[in-house]
Amino acid sequence: MNVPASTTSRGDRPAAAAFDLRRLIALMQKEGLQIVRDPSALIIAFVLPVVLLFLFAYAVSLDVEGVRLGVVLEDDGVAARQLANAYAATPFFEVVPAYDRRQVQELLVAGTLRGFVVIPEGFDGALASGGEPRVQVITDGSQPNTANFVSGYADGVLATWLASRDPTSRGVGSASGGSGIALEQRFWFNPELESRRILVPGAIAIVIAMISILLTALVVAREWERGTMEALFSTPVSIFEILLGKLLPYFALGLVATLICTLLAVTVFGVPLRGSVVALLLLSGVFLVPALGQGLLISALTRNQFLASQLALVSGFLPAFLLSGFLFPIDSMPRVIQWVTAIIPARYFVSSLQTVFLAGDVWSIFLPDIFAMLAVGAVFFAVTALTTRKSLDR
Amino acid sequence: MGAAVEIRGLVKRFGDLVALNGLDIDIQAGALTGLVGPDGAGKTTLMRLMAALMAPSEGCVRVDGFDVTTDADVVHIITGYMPQRFGLYEDLSVMENLQTFASLRGLGGEQRRSTFERLLHFTRLEPFTRRLAGQLSGGMKQKLGLACALMARPRVLLLDEPSVGVDPVSRQDLWRMVGELTSEGMAVVWSTAYLDEAERCAHVLLLNEGGLVYQGPPDELTGRLAGRSLRVDELPSGRREFLAAALDAPGVRDGVIQGAGVRLVLAQEPTAAAEVEQLAAAHGGTVRSVPPRFEDAFIDLLGGGPGGRSAIAERLETVRLESEVAVSCHHLSKRFGDFVATDDVSFEVQQGEIFGLLGPNGAGKSTTFKMLCGLLKASSGEARVAGYDLRTASGAAKLSLGYMAQKFSLYGLLSVRQNLDFFSGVYGLKGRLRRQRIDEMIETFALGPFLNRSPDVLPLGFKQRLALACSLMHRPAVLFLDEPTSGVDPITRREFWTHINGLVRRGVTVMVTTHFMDEAEYCDRVALMHQAKVIALDTPDALKAEARSATHPDPTMEQAFIALVEAQIAAGQRRAAA
Amino acid sequence: MSRLRAQIVKELLSTLRDPRARFVLIGPPLMQLFLFSFAATLDVNNVDMAVLDQDGGPVAIEWVQRLESAWFVDELVKVKDLQSLGERIEDQRALVGLHIPPGFSGDVGSGGGTVQVLLDGRQANAAQIALSYLGGISRQLTFELQGVSGAASSQALPQTVVRHWFNPNLNYIWFIVPSLSATLAMFIALFVTALSIARERELGTFDQLLVSPATSLEIIVSKTIPALVIGTVLATLMVLAGIVIFRIPFTGSFLLLMITLVLFIASVVGIGLMLSAVCQTQQQAILGTFAIAIPLVLISGFATPVENMPPALQLAAQFSPLKHYLIIVQGSFLKALPATEVFANAWPMAVLALVSMSVAVVFVQRRLQ
Structure with a gap:
């Protein structure tokens, strides 16, 4: 047959290049085609981010509004009624009125109410006579976060009501309750205190962590399981090119997903982007380094899709969700766990992302974060490089 | 001219296991070298060592003068390697696979274009360049794998079991391609468990248990057997009975069924010939001498084939069905959308018959087979097993059929014992009967030492025994075998057929699909499928007779297969032209 | 029934026979329970604060001291000017910034002094909770001051008594x-x-x-x-x-x-x-x-x-x-x-x-x- 003319003849020593751009591009094209052909990868890369952003924007809301609160009016006086109306008037509560506390107790157990206020018998009288009328607030402590808000806001409603009732009364006039020391609060970066603005950047971090850690871990494990790694190893391609050929397409996929998420966040969910797009992309790019490194390391260690996915879940997704500080403040965690978070790249990414969206380009935050992410990434890559050789020997 | 591959004092260990033990081999350029041996002999390990995918534990391997340990990079450039599963990206198209491997081998520009043109023409894949590799048939995948391995004109081409799961027509293509490559000076190493392939190699390396048993031209080995191969014909008492008796005779080293007759290999003792004559006479048969085949020599060299008795078959009570017809189908069709996979197929299989379904990849034999054992529902037509209609009485039909899937689908996560427990339970056996059957299987198949191990780590022969044990647990009247010995070495294959022959003598009906034409010889009748239709249905000898021509006066089953399919294609073209 | 039992046994074995699989299924979840139980808290403590005290009066000093020793505060840094107060929040070195204006102590005595509280909205949840803690401390101090100065009005104020049920x-x-x-x-x-x-x-x-x-x-x-x-x-x-x-x-x-x-x-x-x-x-x-x-x-x-x-x-x-x-x-x-x-x-x-x-x-x- 007319086989292609030999480039070298017998006995010659062909030049073996450690790096060849053409080979790298071929590997990247192959990977890209596989991504495009596999519906499950596309779902993870493009559909899941949208769903997650949507859920974080609407389902996970830390804003307290319309919490169902029982108001038990045991006193029939005018002042007591006014106070009851004051509770009903705030947007924070959706009031269920009652005249007997036994009525609301059951509702609290059932979770229908998150708390109730008791305006006791003799409230009016005590108020008029200069006694110390006490308004009882009972919360559902099984939901500590909501309970905190209920008690705080109930307190605030009382203070505001007192102030409006008697403008000359001293020391009151702020939402934090009557005091000789008034607190004038200003929330920077997020004056309306919309939790969406904080959660959406956090969601982006999770999405990217998923794409990079889980997908990379799975696709490398798949090459081993399907025997294509053996075919790759038998060609002149170097291990460096194989790793880079895996990384770059998922790097690009991660950046594209970031852009989509950003676009959605800004246009649909009304999150401001106060920093620059360049900084955002730079941060995302840097975060992808440790995340992809982690994915590669997992697959290098397991070569098995099931184990790889479990490891990605345990070491990638859950820490990004729970230990990155986007839902739960890191400063409040026990010291040991704070140390653990130091090696979780998502932690640095979340803090930088929140800043780039809500505050602007604050390089004094970005630079240490970038440095930390690169350092963690370097460790992952070093371990991967040490454990991966172009050989089927284990 | 030096050897293309030089191997000196090669030892390869995996932990405590010695996979290859002290090999010294020279592989010549411009020739086809066959690497043969039973499963677990170390064929794949040797291939991987030559492809510089592993490093030797001791000794050295030099490919075109380059050491695989120190110059692995160079070896990767000058060798082409096709791994067992072809190493293709199944979610990429044919063209995309070619492009990927071309770039990885640094082939670009005009050279790439002309190479693709030639390779596609060479492999006859031109019409399929846009098809995804995962949707190709086994034969086409193999050709694509070969094209990818050939991309940069390697000096040494390594093919690891390239013909497993590939039909005879595709195999013929592969031989043609390899022949052209060697004539241009390439060294080709072909590892295989099929010995008719080894016979066609210029040079053969025979591995057994990690050691080299023979190295040289195949004829030389076959020559040692001169005068010891016989064929016994005209056996009125039945060829299976005769084979069983013959295999137990001390003077017989090996025996297989070949169409209506039996082929035997004699032991070296001078009395052997007389012994067989006597035995044949007792069964009313006639004996003639035939030229030895490489397979005869192989079995002889490895100490002869297994005995003729199947312990399991002897324990079986004779199966009696209500009707003489065990399996039947009438106007059976299966359509997937517009695609017709099985088109109006009808046949009847008698009780106690071995019935083979043959055909090239994609001819519809798997679909037909799956409809007969209830894995697929027919679009139209009727299928019956043991008299039960698969649509209306599928439960009863399923209880009377046993099924052995390709590659012995056993539960690797369960132990051998647990597999037996499961299969007996899922077929509704219970109490004492269940324990009794399980013990019986363990005893007859000698599974005792492996009970607590995973089937995955069993030697192939035992895996096969276990799979057979599991499918026989409920004493089915009909046994379905899907490619039962694909990629299995000749000795394991003989043991398997000994059991099947024994079962058939007890009245069990066997349905089998196969690519392996020697296996078709075991069948009483064979249905040959092509393009969703049955194009021939007869005994193997009759099919061979039909294919007799000037070029092939005594065709093998494989040649008959190819001739019949090609005649069909030609007839189709004539019709189209008219 | 025996058919079903055989299948159930098979499923159980194929999931649990491999020790590695057993470990992966049972080990990590239990580990996570402990790790995340401690980590996933919306409690707020270890809060870092910065304070700019332009007053220096006794009330301001007293108030700052109380904050310093409060259980939820980790570190309270005193800064010299408004700009560095802002920077600390921006750089996330402080969650809360306090600006006590000149004349604050006097204002408290004569009616009401106002402290400006700057909070990092990027951590709105923690900031809000910190704010409510701050309010509590301020209120406490107010009552005590009223007692000390003897200028408390004859009218007692209604109070909220909070009880968290179940927890x-x-x-x-x-x-x-x-x-x-x-x-x-x-x-x-x-x-x-x-x-x-x-x-x-x-x-x-x-x-x-x-x-x-x-x-x-x-x-x-x-x-x-x-x-x-x-x-x-x-x-x-x-x-x-x-x-x-x-x-x-x-x-x-x-x-x-x-x-x-x-x-x-x-x-x-x-x-x-x-x-x-x-x-x-x-x-x-x-x-x-x-x-x-x-x-x-x-x-x-x-x-x-x-x-x-x-x-x-x-x-x-x-x-x-x-x-x-x-x-x-x-x-x-x-x-x-x-x-x-x-x-x-x-x-x-x-x-x-x-x-x-x-x-x-x-x-x-x-x-x-």
């Missing part, structure tokens, strides 16, 4: 441990079932099963068992850890909790089986599990209460078994949830289990076409 100290662990026990068990149960059919399909044993007399219903039932066992055992272990190790009061009916737990895992397994019957490969099953489990968790009310969600999502939450089970498990621990309430949340799970399993049976039967 008087609002210990966050009392909330997180029961919730995590449910969430982690759900993840594992989903994974085990989602992979079960896909794995058999990849290994080729699924065909072997389909030619046997086993019916689709039997196949489905047997596939539910391992996940049911693992999920239930795991969740029970975690509940026990909550009682014994975390010392969370368990006030409800343990028996009812166990019954509803099985129902919960069954409904999760049903969802997993639907997924499994659709997926062709293990990779699809794994990614599918993620794509389903995460939204299920988010709308369940684990992270934030369901009633805060828009109505459409509140409706969607009814289809998450986790939402119903969370109410039961949290209530059983802390609220002595009465049987009627348990049943009110149990029947939706029963319906979900029934529907998802039936759909799974149909999907498996369709494979036989």
Whole structure:
């Protein structure tokens, strides 16, 4: 047959290049085609981010509004009624009125109410006579976060009501309750205190962590399981090119997903982007380094899709969700766990992302974060490089 | 001219296991070298060592003068390697696979274009360049794998079991391609468990248990057997009975069924010939001498084939069905959308018959087979097993059929014992009967030492025994075998057929699909499928007779297969032209 | 019956025989329970603050000292000017910045002094809680000052007396441990079932099963068992850890909790089986599990209460078994949830289990076409 003319003849020593751009591009094209052909990868890369952003924007809301609160009016006086109306008037509560506390107790157990206020018998009288009328607030402590808000806001409603009732009364006039020391609060970066603005950047971090850690871990494990790694190893391609050929397409996929998420966040969910797009992309790019490194390391260690996915879940997704500080403040965690978070790249990414969206380009935050992410990434890559050789020997 | 591959004092260990033990081999350029041996002999390990995918534990391997340990990079450039599963990206198209491997081998520009043109023409894949590799048939995948391995004109081409799961027509293509490559000076190493392939190699390396048993031209080995191969014909008492008796005779080293007759290999003792004559006479048969085949020599060299008795078959009570017809189908069709996979197929299989379904990849034999054992529902037509209609009485039909899937689908996560427990339970056996059957299987198949191990780590022969044990647990009247010995070495294959022959003598009906034409010889009748239709249905000898021509006066089953399919294609073209 | 038993034994063995698989299924979830129970807290402490005191008067000093020693404050840094106060917040070195203006001490005496509190809105939740703590300290000081100065008005002010039922100290662990026990068990149960059919399909044993007399219903039932066992055992272990190790009061009916737990895992397994019957490969099953489990968790009310969600999502939450089970498990621990309430949340799970399993049976039967 007319086989292609030999480039070298017998006995010659062909030049073996450690790096060849053409080979790298071929590997990247192959990977890209596989991504495009596999519906499950596309779902993870493009559909899941949208769903997650949507859920974080609407389902996970830390804003307290319309919490169902029982108001038990045991006193029939005018002042007591006014106070009851004051509770009903705030947007924070959706009031269920009652005249007997036994009525609301059951509702609290059932979770229908998150708390109730008791305006006791003799409230009016005590108020008029200069006694110390006490308004009882009972919360559902099984939901500590909501309970905190209920008690705080109930307190605030009382203070505001007192102030409006008697403008000359001293020391009151702020939402934090009557005091000789008034607190004038200003929330920077997020004056309306919309939790969406904080959660959406956090969601982006999770999405990217998923794409990079889980997908990379799975696709490398798949090459081993399907025997294509053996075919790759038998060609002149170097291990460096194989790793880079895996990384770059998922790097690009991660950046594209970031852009989509950003676009959605800004246009649909009304999150401001106060920093620059360049900084955002730079941060995302840097975060992808440790995340992809982690994915590669997992697959290098397991070569098995099931184990790889479990490891990605345990070491990638859950820490990004729970230990990155986007839902739960890191400063409040026990010291040991704070140390653990130091090696979780998502932690640095979340803090930088929140800043780039809500505050602007604050390089004094970005630079240490970038440095930390690169350092963690370097460790992952070093371990991967040490454990991966172009050989089927284990 | 030096050897293309030089191997000196090669030892390869995996932990405590010695996979290859002290090999010294020279592989010549411009020739086809066959690497043969039973499963677990170390064929794949040797291939991987030559492809510089592993490093030797001791000794050295030099490919075109380059050491695989120190110059692995160079070896990767000058060798082409096709791994067992072809190493293709199944979610990429044919063209995309070619492009990927071309770039990885640094082939670009005009050279790439002309190479693709030639390779596609060479492999006859031109019409399929846009098809995804995962949707190709086994034969086409193999050709694509070969094209990818050939991309940069390697000096040494390594093919690891390239013909497993590939039909005879595709195999013929592969031989043609390899022949052209060697004539241009390439060294080709072909590892295989099929010995008719080894016979066609210029040079053969025979591995057994990690050691080299023979190295040289195949004829030389076959020559040692001169005068010891016989064929016994005209056996009125039945060829299976005769084979069983013959295999137990001390003077017989090996025996297989070949169409209506039996082929035997004699032991070296001078009395052997007389012994067989006597035995044949007792069964009313006639004996003639035939030229030895490489397979005869192989079995002889490895100490002869297994005995003729199947312990399991002897324990079986004779199966009696209500009707003489065990399996039947009438106007059976299966359509997937517009695609017709099985088109109006009808046949009847008698009780106690071995019935083979043959055909090239994609001819519809798997679909037909799956409809007969209830894995697929027919679009139209009727299928019956043991008299039960698969649509209306599928439960009863399923209880009377046993099924052995390709590659012995056993539960690797369960132990051998647990597999037996499961299969007996899922077929509704219970109490004492269940324990009794399980013990019986363990005893007859000698599974005792492996009970607590995973089937995955069993030697192939035992895996096969276990799979057979599991499918026989409920004493089915009909046994379905899907490619039962694909990629299995000749000795394991003989043991398997000994059991099947024994079962058939007890009245069990066997349905089998196969690519392996020697296996078709075991069948009483064979249905040959092509393009969703049955194009021939007869005994193997009759099919061979039909294919007799000037070029092939005594065709093998494989040649008959190819001739019949090609005649069909030609007839189709004539019709189209008219 | 023996047919079904054989299949159940097979499923249990193939999930649990391999020690590595056993470890992966049981070890990490328990580890996570401990790690995340301590980590996932919305309590606010260790707050870093910065203060700019331009007053220097006695009230200001007293107030700052009290803050410094307050339990929720980690570090309180004094800064010299407004700019560095702002920078500290911007750089996230301080969550709260306090600006005490000149003349503050005097103003407090003569009517009301105002402190400007700057908070980092990027951590709005923590900041709000910190603010409420600050308010409490300020109020306390005000009362004491009024007492000291003797200038307190004759009129006593009405006060709010707060009592947190079920969890008087609002210990966050009392909330997180029961919730995590449910969430982690759900993840594992989903994974085990989602992979079960896909794995058999990849290994080729699924065909072997389909030619046997086993019916689709039997196949489905047997596939539910391992996940049911693992999920239930795991969740029970975690509940026990909550009682014994975390010392969370368990006030409800343990028996009812166990019954509803099985129902919960069954409904999760049903969802997993639907997924499994659709997926062709293990990779699809794994990614599918993620794509389903995460939204299920988010709308369940684990992270934030369901009633805060828009109505459409509140409706969607009814289809998450986790939402119903969370109410039961949290209530059983802390609220002595009465049987009627348990049943009110149990029947939706029963319906979900029934529907998802039936759909799974149909999907498996369709494979036989």
